[in-house]
Structure formats: C-alpha cells, structure tokens
Amino acid sequence: MDPADDLLPEGLEDRLPQSAAAATRIENAALAAMDAHGYDRVRPPLVEFEKSMAKRMDGLLTRNMFRFVDPRSLRMLALRSDMTVQVGRIAATGLAAVPRPLRLCYAGLVARMTGDMLDPRRENLQLGAELIGSDGANAAAEIVELAIATLEAAGARGISVDFTLPDLVDTLAAQEFPLDAGQVAAVRRELDAKDAGALVAAGGEAYLPLLYASGPVEDALAKLATIDAGGVLASRIDALRQIAARVDGRARLTLDPTERHGFEYQSWFGFTLYADGVRGALGRGGTYTIGGTEEPATGFSLYPERLIDIVSSDEPGRPALFLPITHDRDTARRLRAEGWRTVGALTESDDPAKLGCTHRLVGDAVEAI
C-alpha cells in the first residue's frame, strides 16, 4: 500500500471531530435562524446538467466546475459550485406555482476545480437564503437583516456590512453624466480600481466625486446625495437609508458605491459581509433577476469556513459519561435522554480517562472522574 494514496488532493480536507463539530453547530444555527424568519430549506442534488447550471451563472465560474459525461444521457454533468443557481432553477420549475414572495434557504457543500490566491480551498460549505419575487427596498432590508441574524446565530461578532450600487455607473451614464457606450466599461473599471487619474483619462471626470462618497453609510449617502443633483439616484439613496435604519445598531455599515467586483450579476443593490477576527469576506448578497424567467429576487450566501476555523479552536471539551461493561441499560437511556453523552466500555479494562470521559456511572449514580 502506497502511503501517498492516503493523501487528499490539494485544496480538499477532512474535518476531524473538533472542526466537524464547529461546522455542524454553525450550519444548524444558521439554518435555524433562516427557518425562524420563514425561509423553507430546499435540498438540490450535488450533480446536475452542466448546461442547466451554466445558463444561470457567469461563464468563468462554469469553466471551474468539475464536469463529466453522464453515461445515461450522454450529456455533460457538473458537480455544483454554487447553490444559488440551483435555488433559482427550483423557483423557476418545481416551485413556479407557489405564491410570491417565496422564501427559500439552503446549506450544502459546493466544489470547484481550482482554488484561487485568496482561498485555495476547492470545497466549501455554502449556505444562504433567497427571497424570490421581489427586489425592492423592503426585500433588500429583510435580506440584510436576515444575513446579520444568521451570522449572529453562527457565532460571528462585530459584523460589518459594506453596501454597493452595482448599476450606479449605468444609471448615471444614461442620464446625469452621459458617457459613450464605449466609455462605460472603462469608467466602471477605473472606479473599481479607484484610480482617479485613469478615470479622468477615460473621460469620467464627472464621476470623480463618487470615489469619495464611500465610508460610514450616513456620511457616504450624504455625499452621494450631493453628487446626485439631478435626482436619478434619489430612490436608491432612500432605499439604502431604509435598509440602514432596519439594521441600525446591529452591524457597522459602510458604503462603497462603485465596488463592482463580485457583483456582476447583481442589479441595483449588493452587499458584502464581514466579522471581527475573520480574514476576508464571510459572504455577500444583493438583488438580481433569475436567469431564464427574469423574476426579481434578493438573497445572500455565506461561506463560513474561516468562521468555523476560528470557532473550532475554541470548541469546548464536552462532558462524557463512562458506562462500565455491566450497567443498567435503562439508566443509561434515561441519562442520554437527560442530555448525557455516554461512552460504553467494550472490555473490563477500558480506561475511561483515555476515552475522554469526565464522569463514570456507578450503580445509578453519576460520579466525576
């Protein structure tokens, strides 16, 4: 037997007991929070036709799915790399006739063929919620509040939410600060890069003030309102104020109105989620339309891997009750029903301490070891 056969592929790993316990606790707490807000869990399959998933996602992401031929249909299958596209398909098919707004949530493993610089992992736990049938300010406020409540339930502390307006340039270019069709992409790119010189060179001088309309949400919105002399952004500014009011005091709120990276498929609103002590984003969300039916929707996804890593190092040791080889089985069942975790001896010589037990059953009494 070649020991190299026991290695796992790069970017794929086992969760051993401590880390698995943290992942399970976070997954269950997050699902319970979403359920309490009226979101029904759906469980799509691991594998689908590549084409079905591809038509609801970015081409680049499609190319990063593990793909293989289906011996039954002779069509290409893919291992899911994103569950939101599956939830969109479910809303458009199996649940097409259910009244809107439709509230769905999900949790499961997703995989991609290669990791990236920021995250070498090729498998991630993804969980989130989609509010289907609405992309207005109320929907956005509900989803931001739910994302915060879900992160709180998962144990995140010091939550920050960074808002963005993904179609800001398109909106302004169509009315207040006209741009040629050829200029729009360049202006978006230089705003994203926050490069003032290049922005001016690209003909986007009128957009310069947007670079400074970022930071804590109140101030940034005030600056954005000044820029928006013509008022085409008024409804967006109002909506962001409404969302901010809804979650006031529960998270630090910032606005980076020109941030586009990762929001290519969002419509007017997007947001990124952070928490204290967790490097990088924990998730993101926003408004969008479901590919195919073009139904409006709002949702968020969390990738809690780094939160799991942090929490699992603090995972407390748990009491465990050693049951000697002869013990009363009804007593043991009763104690388990009361919440005890039991570890049964297999031989007379089993050592309770070696097995991690903190207590021992003596007759029908529980004694600390």
Added chain:
Amino acid sequence: MDPADDLLPEGLEDRLPQSAAAATRIENAALAAMDAHGYDRVRPPLVEFEKSMAKRMDGLLTRNMFRFVDPRSLRMLALRSDMTVQVGRIAATGLAAVPRPLRLCYAGLVARMTGDMLDPRRENLQLGAELIGSDGANAAAEIVELAIATLEAAGARGISVDFTLPDLVDTLAAQEFPLDAGQVAAVRRELDAKDAGALVAAGGEAYLPLLYASGPVEDALAKLATIDAGGVLASRIDALRQIAARVDGRARLTLDPTERHGFEYQSWFGFTLYADGVRGALGRGGTYTIGGTEEPATGFSLYPERLIDIVSSDEPGRPALFLPITHDRDTARRLRAEGWRTVGALTESDDPAKLGCTHRLVGDAVEAI
C-alpha cells in the same frame, strides 16, 4: 431558453420544502442519537483521489463512481459513493494516534454513476457510525443497539434486524465440513440462492441443514447449535445470543446465517435493518477490517431515503406568524426567540393566508387567522 435544460438528470432530484424538512429532521435526529452514544462526527470531502477510495472498496463499486481528472495533480479524482471508506481512511491517517476504541459517525450525500433495478436513485443520503479498534461481540452488540436507537430517533417504527454470518461457509469448510478449495465458492453461491438441489450437486450436502437454520433468532440459533456438533461455531452462536439479549424487545430479530449478498467485505458478523412500511432495507452493518491497516472495526450505514419519503408525506403544517409591514422589530425577535416562525410583509397588500401564515401580529399580540 430550452426548457429541457431545466430537467434534472435521471436518478437525481430536488428535495422541495416538505421533503427537505423531513430529510433535515431525520438527519439531525440520527446524528444526535449517534452523538449521545459517544460517536464524534467527521466530515470528509465530497471528492478524493479515486485510488485512495478504491483500495478500501469493492472493484465493482469503484467503477460506478463519477470520475474526472484533477487539473492540479493530473490524477483521477472520484465523487464519493460511500462514506465508510472515507471514515476508514481518517481512522488510518488523521486519527491514527487517537486511543482505541475510536467512535466516529458521519452523514452526507453520496453519488454513483448509475442506479440499479432496486433503487434508480443516483444520489443518496448516507449516515452511520463506525466503532474502530474492535470487532468482538461487545462491539457488535453496541453497534446493533446504536443502529436501532438511530432508526428510532429517525422515526422508524417496527424495526427488524436480520443477522447473518458472512464467513460461515469458510469456517465450516476449514474444519467440520471440509470442502475442496474449488467447492467453497459453489457452496456459498447455492446457499445464497437457497437452492437445495444445486447445493447437493455442488458437493455441499453437509451444508443442507443451514438452509433451515433461519428465521426468528432464538429458534434459528438453536438449530445452528445442533448442526454445529463439532463446536467450531460455538463462539459465534454465543456472540449472536449476546447481541440479541442486548436489544431484546426493541426490534424483531431474525437470522439468515448463509446470506452473503452485500456482506462481501464483512468478517464474522453482518446485519440488515428494516422498518415497518418501508420497502427494502434501510441499512446494514457488521464487522470488518479497514483496508490497508487491517484494523478491526464494526459499523453500520443507513440510507434513509424511503423513510424520508414516508415521513415527508406526514410532515405536519407548521404555525407561522405574519408580521405586518410596520411592526415592532424587538417584539418580532422576542417571538422568534420563543419559537415562533415569522413571515414579514414586503408590501401593505401582502396576504398572510396566501403566504401560509396561521397567525398575525397585531400590536404586540399574536392573533390566530
């Protein structure tokens, strides 16, 4: 957009809310039961090197895994079709230094390239437990008891356990009823087929009484003891009696000592799990040695899909509390903390009944609709 793109591949399906709720409830209850018995959950990845999984499983099963080339290592990867081989790998590698017996459990999705006549599904929820470091009568009794407790927690009623002795023919052939090496396979096959004529023709006349040593476990063991005049089976008979005594009254127990199908990798003991109203087996287990390290182990796996189907049709409607568009958010949070499931209005005209709500918040009072 081609509507055919929205179909799922044969044998793969979505769990919509009712079915997903049943699956989640069953999965969580089963995991809680295994946890209460001291089994630590591990979470292996969806994808591994094909070779690593193949060396711990039957060649036929390996060929039925979805396989694809890893662009990083240029080696073949496979989507897992069985989590027990992954748990075996974990016991042999990451947890090699942890004291034995080692108690591990798992739950997750597995997939195979093609379904079969009995079950066309190509994706299944698999959950189970492995007791690593022991394959004696006490270990077998603990695992059978745990399998029953897990099924009970999952909502199965009228549980039956059918015991078998996978290496029975080899044991008898080596001592009491000698067979040529060439005869062993034929005798095993005809016993498995329960074909008395063919058994005699294959030179297995001495084995004929085994065909009748099946049925309720007490009677069958008594018959087996009569056959075993030389006593080579005495320790196995004692062990089965010990296992049966351990779970007395919690399940119908039967013995089919020559059943081999599905137990090719079990050593002296195997069992199959059934429940009232559920077509086919819900799971199986037994004693084995882990490929590679040859460490003894005992375990079981459940495939609760059919139980989920039954339970989900009975899944009760749940109360849901409608929150009008203007409501006190602290009151809503308090009610959720008390266990209420809330559904927030997005517009003045949202219809609570259409959204499945049973109650409505009026001021800070909950009123039935």
